[in-house]
Amino acid sequence: MSDPEPAPERGEPVVELSGITKRFPGVVANSDVNLTVHAGEVHAVCGENGAGKSTLMKILYGMQKPDEGTISINGKPVDFRNPHDAIRAGVGMVHQHFMLADNLTVRENVLLGAENLHGIGRAATQRLAELAERTGLKAEPDTLLERLGVADRQRVEIVKVLYRGARIVILDEPTAVLVPQEVDALFDTVRQMQKQGFTFIFISHKLDEVRAIADTVTVIRRGTTVGTADPKTISSRQLAEMMVGSELPSPETRESTVTDRDVLRVSELRLDAEGSDRAVLDHISFTVRAGEVLGVAGVEGNGQTELVETIMGMRKAASGTIELVDADGNARDLTKLGTLARREAGIGYIAEDRTRHSLLLTQPLWANRVLGYQTRPPVSKGQLLDIAGARADTERIVREYDVRTPGIDVPAAALSGGNQQKLVVGRELSGEPVLLIASHPTRGVDVGAQALIWEQIRTARARGLAVLLISADLDELIGLSDTIRVMLRGRLVSEADPATVTPQELGSAMTGASVEEGE
Amino acid sequence: MSTWRAKLLPPLLAIAFAVLISSVALLISGADPLNAFGTMLSQLFAGTTAVDTVNLASTYYLAGLAVAIGFQMNLFNIGVEGQYRFAGVIAAIVGGAFVLPPVIHAVFIIVVGALAGALYAAIPAILKVTRGVSEVISTIMLNSIVIGIVAYLIDDEQFGEQIGNNVATKEIQPSGLIPGIPLGAAGTMFGFVLIAAVVGAAYWFMLNRTRFGFELKASGESTTAAAAGGVNSKKMTLIAMLLSGAVAGLVALPELLGRDHVYAITATTGYGFTGIAVALLGRNHPAGIALGALLWAFLDKAAVSLEQIQVPKEIATIMQGTIVLSVVVAYEIVRRADLAAEQRRVGRALAGNGKRSSVSEGGAV
Amino acid sequence: KDSGNTGSNNAAPQDQGSQQTCATAPAPPAAAPAASSSADAGEKVDASALRVGLAYDVGGRGDASFNDAAAAGVDRAKAELGVKDANESTATASESEDSKAQRLTQMATAGYNPIIGVGFAYAKAVEAVAPKFPNVKFAIIDDDSVKAPNVTPLVFAEEQGSFLAGVAAVYKSKSCHIGFVGGVDTPLIQKFEAGYLQGAKAASSKVKIEDEYLTPAGDISGFNDPGKGNIKAKAQIDKGADVIYHAAGASGKGVFDAAKASGKAKAIGVDSDQYNQKNVAEVKDVIMTSMIKRVDVAVFEYIKAVAKNDLSQLPKRFDLKVDGVGYSTSGGMVDDIKAILDGYKQQIIDGKIQVSDKPQK
């Protein structure tokens, strides 16, 4: 890799990682990584899935010990035995996967481990309120964390870091679950704090975000630093090439393949919240046609998850009908069927949370191929499993979808997120589905894998597959969809044309700023 | 190879450690450990002890399988204890009430036992599925309640009859019994040992080769993923619990049909709890459970011979506890050693294949 | 703080007028001083060649109950008959049936002869093992269901001894209200219950009897829970009972404690002379008598008979007549009614009173 221009100096180096090496069984996560972060900057770290970013940050935060290498904070060499040491040195970290306890309150989550700072009484409450104000956290301190949405959880994480008086804040993929407005709000906060002298290390796959917020960017590939650049002068395309050594893919749909044959007809669907008659979904009607990608936009928590799970039969609709039409035009009422029957009728399902809904983490890859298809060839014959068939078909998916794995006998947990996702996509496109329900199909997946997944969806669509796409990534949504519907508070409120709509317009429709335009 | 090492070393380490701990206890109480262990081993080959051990192990094996089925679904069926006793008394009553042609009679009793076990397991299963009652509580309660039910059924005003000072069900006629396998002076092995082996094989096949077994494991591992994959976890809970109960229903039968022919108030209790230990020792694997059952039965039998040389037989209980703990600790230690070795090997070959052990325990990933 | 013996101050209203005696039946004629039948110690028997095997039921030596009594019998045989080698082994609560057979087999193989199974739980095991060792003599306590030439049953007439306990209870009850606490509801314990009820009713037509068990058959915790025995006895005392007979093994301790705490009730012990037992010494002043079951005598007599190689003289049943059962007088609390008790005893021995071994409720 050519070494691009070094970024202009900004103040003293506050973090210096040099020669960091970390090995895990079977993998070298970091090898001889060097990273220098200067005071008051936002320093982005980019890299593919599994490049070793999180590992590096965990080392800086004292959660893991490097096998080799040294860490200096503010010019002084340090040896962190645990996060407590790091916190004392002024390092705070917001983790890629939230580090929150659902059954504790917001206050408890923040105070945990930092009770000495302001006690657990009034002083603590007051400090908490100040920080909540600063980060825009609206939740009451005594609400249980499980009630909060993702954006608020993110805020709680940031409050946690600030509460501990961190001056160096690590944000590990903080934007993966946020909508544009929320990302903007986050960035505002970051910029404001940057002015107050905080230093940020910011990890993201989204290159435009990196370009928007970072002062410096360091790229990591396969565990080593590839180089450091100034994001203001480097293009996204160049950055991506540094990361993966290939072209930046784009989600743009080429020519339209929409036919006039209906595949999924949903009408007047209604879902009630558990144990009450409050509607979570109401008056949901739409149709997806063969060869069409119908995108659903919406801020998380507005019913997209529930919609998908209702169509899949994992939740029971209170009223309304769901019909699937096969290639010969025979409509089949799915409303009363169970999940398995719906899958057998030809629905493929990429769930939004792959570890919870798509994978058996401790089971080998070939067993994961069986999940959801246990009644159908090639993975089963009658009541018996066809293990040879399942293995062969898993090999096929690994090949066709470029799943990077040492073999098909490793447990799914041993794959990185992106590779897990490729496996899931491969599985759900097996067995000739007529409809694919794809929830956040590329969430947390690196650009290479993302391109591959998009390509596979497009290919299937060209063959006549109908796709219901849910995504928080508005570029993806606009690029892939033939039609976009916006979901707000359990209703489909408006429609947008992906050819003309901008992410900003879509974002304001999603937040209800333009409800009146719909319906 | 490392897999063999990972499988066999831990139990050996554990037994060595347990022997060490017990030796200390023996020395404190003034006994000679060598003599004690020598007696335990030599008695195994004296008289019918070896065969008795296998017979007892068949009972433990069934109990272990019953518990393991529940564990596959993350159900903690402490209730095997209650289920086998309920099934035992029902099978004895029903079996003693009729005379059917040979074989048919025995098969009939076995079916009744399995059904009765499943029936008693249906209570916690239904409570769990419809009302969300924790199976741990309900089975703990049902384990006690079964004592009352057995006492009620066995009472001579109901189905029992008094023999001397004992009370037992009516004797099952020879047509209902399962003939033993005579081994000369070594004793008679229960015919049920073979049936237990068949049940074990069926368990393995069910788990690894059938769609049902897959669904069972899937919902045991992740109810959410299973649900998205079209597996109804409530249904699986119900079926797993009933199956577990049905196997539990067989636990009393080796002794009932092979030796006792009646179910008496002096019938042995506690097999269900032993089953938990045995299942865990065998890591829910049918062959592992078999080894666990044999080891456990051996220790039980050895305890009896210890008394012959005036050694406190609590030593056997202490050894059982120590073995259970040290087997699992040893597995963990060996696993960690393997992992570290793997880590060192990484530099050379990158595509390591030793990852499996780390995650196969459902550990933090 | 509560003072030592606070009685339960909300006891049921008592029959204050019960100073007159509760007994309604006329006392039986006093018995002639009986010649004790087992006391013909004249002849000298040498059993030094015998190696005795003793297989205990759950509890074993030191259980202060029938296992202990069996041990006492062997100890006496060692002292008086010169038995040198006695092997003892104890069952555990959750062992399987064939462990008992294994125990007997190991003893037989090791050359022990005779071998005594203590407790009816050994019936099946003896039945299975005895035929394999035709030259070894087996005895089994509390069971006579095993029919084999080399097996000797050693059974007792617990109901006869308990009959006397019932009579004593009636004579000592001020409220004419007595109680029975059984440990586990088995046929064996029902014999104690049956005799007690019959004895009490024979002595009084108006006596009120509380009659309860701690656990049903099969739940041996009833013999092992003094706390529950205590609550049960306290409840009976609260209802007005003032003499309580227990046949509840270790749970009996709780019964004594309840009687002691009430400050007015008395208790009747079981199996051995509990007045002299160490672990209830603190409350012995409430143990007015105990129904004694002479397992020690049976074991001793059996060993002696084996040594003489003449089992025919052994009683078929150890009953009142052969002093296999009886009552204790330690503490002197029943000295005043001794004549009455002995009168009933004589009537039973003479067959004028037949004591049933099934409770007539």
Place this chain on the structure above:
Amino acid sequence: MPGWARGVLWAVIAIGVLSTTSYLTGEPGLTSSNTSQVALRLALPILLAALGGLWAERAGVINIGLEGMMILGTWGAAWGAYYGGPWAGLGAAIVFGALGGLLHAVATVTFNVNHIVSGVAINLLGLGVAKYLASLVFEPLSGNPKESPRVPKFDTYSATFLSDWLGELEAGQRVVISDVAGILRGLITQVSPLAMIALLLVPVSYLVLWRTRFGLRLRSCGENPVAAESLGVNVYVHKYSALVISGGFAGMGGASLVLLNGGADYLENQTNGRGFIGLAAMIFGNWRPGGLLGGAALFGYADGLQLSGGGTLVLALLYGAVILLGVIVVVQLIRRQWFAAAMAVVGAGILYFIYWSNDELPEQLIPYSAHFVTIIVLAVASQRLRPPRSIGKRYRRGEGD
């Protein structure tokens, strides 16, 4: 509704149902002071075991080794009390139980042993070690390897003045007032210090676990240990402390079988499954101190009733269950839970039929009344059990994601 209000509401409903039943069936025994006194005594070991379970499980460790720790406690209690009086006995019981807890911690926390395996092993070890020590230490003293010599017990205390006044109220046989008086009076008469400590430990556990920094850290280890670790909490230390405390409480539970008047001294197998019942009471109480107190009280009450009242009182209790189901039917109808209401109606019908058609229940089943009651209450009460999120999961420092 806050937790304490819910607790009070349940207590009020329970007393209401009991006094109604007592009035309708003419059985004052349901609410007599004697009954509540016995209930307290029987509930004590269960309550302490349940508290032990609470501490362990709040820190994320399943503890089915409570039974074994209790057994160690009974041995320790007898040994300590024999040589140093009841307080020394209590201390020794706590230490012995805590040793059991420590072993569980070594196995589950340090070696990541499956929690249930370790619990099963500790139950075996507790039994084996106690037997072994008993034959080593007690047999020479008592001549009996199964039993300790008699040991000194705790004195009991009564609030005499209050008690007398309540006694008058109780004797008055006025509806509700007498019932409440009876129940209260039982709870303040002849109470041992151990009972007071145990009852006090319920609010103390609440305060420590929910209102102190130590408690917060401890609970966070049960909810999300990786998050706790990421905030600098030493998860190992907290899990260890929780298990030692858990074992100590279980040991106290053992002591409550040995050191109370009228109970046993050390006696082999005397715990007889109470550790498991304690675990059940804790789950019943939704892993909360107030809830587990309710579970233990329910069990102790039902057990006491059958022991001191026999079949007739149990039958009366059955009648009470019918009334309770009636209340539940109304509640469920208001909540528009038609299915649950229908189930409750059916249940009430069956129970009423049993009540109406029997003068006496099968005597073999009566000793298990408490077990039946527990199941019935669980089946009709709504189930929103919420175990700590990371319970039973393995945790190793640095292995989280």
